Amino acid sequence: MHRILLAVFLLALAACEPRTISYEGLPTVAPSIDELATAVVLTQNAPPPPYNTEIRFPQIDDHLEDVSGWRYVVRLEFNGVFARTTRPAQATANAEVEFNQLGSARRVVVNTSGELIGQTADNAYEAVRLGPDAFLVRGDVCQSGSDAAALAADLRAGTLIGGIERAVPGGRQATINGTPVYGYTFAETDLVLPAIRAGDGGTVTMTSSELWFSAEHNAVVRFWVNLEVQNAFIFDRQLPVDGSVILRYDLYDIGADYNITVPFGC
Secondary structure, three states, X not given: OHHXXXXXXXXXXXXXXXXXXXXXXXXXXXXXXXXXXXXXXHHHOOOOOOOOOOEEEOOOOOOHXXXXXXXXXXEEEEEEEEOOOOOEEEEEEEEEEEEEOOOOEEEEEEEEEOHHHOOOOOEEEEEEEEOOEEEEEEOOEEEEOOHHHHHHHOOOHHHHHOEEEEEEEEEEEEEEOOEEEEEEEOOHHXXXXXXXXXXXXXXXXXXXXXXXXXXXOOEEEEEEEEEEEEEEEEOOOOOOEEEEEEEEEEEEOOOOOOOOOOOOOO
């Protein structure tokens, strides 16, 4: 009995003695269950290096020249009024682009409408680049070898809707337009908007966004943004507007071998 009491007494003394504790090798404790769950999701859905920290696409169709073939559809749409008036204002620009790397070929079909585009009637054209040659068909009239034809055939989605300076992984995976992709998030301040600028005292506010990226192809597959603008200029028109802007970009058919030829009418 005395031996047991002595053992207990010695253990109690040992417990009271200060000791040096090493935290080396111990796992980091998550501040909360919610943060731990978030960290697990982010880790499990992280894209591979070097895309697991951030990506940059100032023009949303950057790097597509390195992909063998593809098609994308891009759209900018504005609906609202001219600032400080009740007069309606509208603008829509759509472009569909096909590309064949092997044939150095590119086909662009554009449709635009609305007073903000600087025209009174809807407009459409088809342009094709075949190596060094460019063709443009507009209003049943064909141009070839002109600066206008070259400019039209080389139109990019980034020229129309811009892109993002920086985006970070958002912990999501999906298959979009037939391609495995990773979801990314970005701040409003990282938006590049070549066709939109705020006037004096004006604002451009992002209300929702989606960015899906293919690590396999180093290409953005989907870029959707909704904006609210006040006293802003669209397409460098002289009168500011208030309203809503929709930006849409979707990449399809990665690896497709498009047969692109001289457009009909040339």
